[in-house]
Amino acid sequence: MPIPSNVFNDAVRGFWNQRIAQRQAQELLGKIDQGNRRDVTGGKQMDGFALAITNLLLDAGISQESIHIKKSLTVLPGFFRPTKTYDFLVVSEGQFKAAIELKSHVGPSFGNNFNNRAEEAMGSALDIWTAFREGAFGNAPPPWIGYLIVLEDCPASHRPVNVSEPHFPVFEDFKNSSYAKRYELFCRKMVRERHYNAACFLMADKDRVDETPNYTEPASDLSADNFLIGLLRHVVPI
Template sequence: MSQSKEELEKVSQPETVFHSAIDQWWRAKEKNKSNGTTSQGGSRDTNLAGDTMDGFRDTLVNLLIAEAGVDPADIFTGGQFSSRASNLPSYFRASKNWDVVVCKRAFMQQLERGGYDGSEKLVAAIEFKSQYESIGNNQNNRIEESIGNAEDFWASYENNNFSRLIPRPWLGYLFVGYYAEGDETKTVRIKQPVIPTDPAFLVGGEVHRLQGVQVQGHSYAERYRIFLERMIAKKRYDGACFLVSHEDIRSATVNYRVLFPTLSGAAFVDGLVRHVRAYYPD
């Protein structure tokens, strides 16, 4: 079925759903830099810098309330020791502090109402990550950490740590990176002295796989695309978002770029809201 003119125009327009969040991200980076704080992204940003990803948290919370009808009391975004901690039980460790958690009839709410009956419903959990410098040096660490968090989450789910095998919750991953325009096309050398690299990561794919011990790989941005698309295909994440910004556009009306349409902010929000909306009203 062909798309209407209005639909085509909407697709072609740059998105701005996370404009204020990106603005906050930049302002926090400046503040942290002037204070001598090193930002590491995700939950560690909350611990070290305090507000690096707060704009993304606030945007998602507002959308969940306004568009999905979520009760604000069901949204948890606090640090691991706060009164509204967004902690969930893990499998390979005691707990994990996610950036945003949506849970109906949470444990603390049941206790406040007179007793625990195990009726909580975990609806969604979201992880934030950002990288500002040393994209290449830190990329594998970010990916390894994110794979581990997702595997731990689903192992905990399968172990009935979320009280019981409730309907599958929605797990999301949102990434913000520092990329100048054109960075996404810069190739990266790969050494393959033991076993040839997966051709998906190579420029030229299978054709160039056996041309030598050192070959040209796709850019760091493309590596993230492959990682996120494969995590979604393996159902380790239900939605993923990959956004990039740079000083050249930080003050523009459109202050971030979407390199891969399937990993856009709009697609991420749409998937999250569609899932959560099914739980409200109860």
């Protein structure tokens, strides 16, 4: 089935609006978290993406009972840890079909937070595929694992960043790369190395929240269409 044009437009609008609402609510209550953390501790800024994916699967014939976004129902066994809570699951008739991680990164801090995002994603992939290999999900075919991230589109995320090379040179594609480019490379390499079946990399400028589209897709292989078509092909019965 065709993917709707600008499929994540409402999700991006909700993302920015929710961040503003969370900041205002905490200010009214006098509970201000350090730095930009106050914008994300409400935990709902990615809900619009889960809703958009849910609606797409429902339109494709997946039952509501198979789609799980409530935290208590998105828990899976791990191999290196007892369990891991994912952002979006499809479990149909007792078979684990798909899991999606929905992440975001907004400035002003991009350095350490990029490394944290990368390490978290790599660890989750290692854990879930090892658990699958060891039979944690029964005898079902391999699931589809997806990774979606929204990066703030701003001068700081596009600015080239120096790298430290005290002993050995870094790979050439990382030299003078911006954080936007690093996320693109990271997502592509994670798919190429088969840690994830597909990745979606979006950039969003908060000053364009009311435009259509209000986000960009820096790489066609990491586009929303490519990501969602891969998901549909895996979970929709032929």
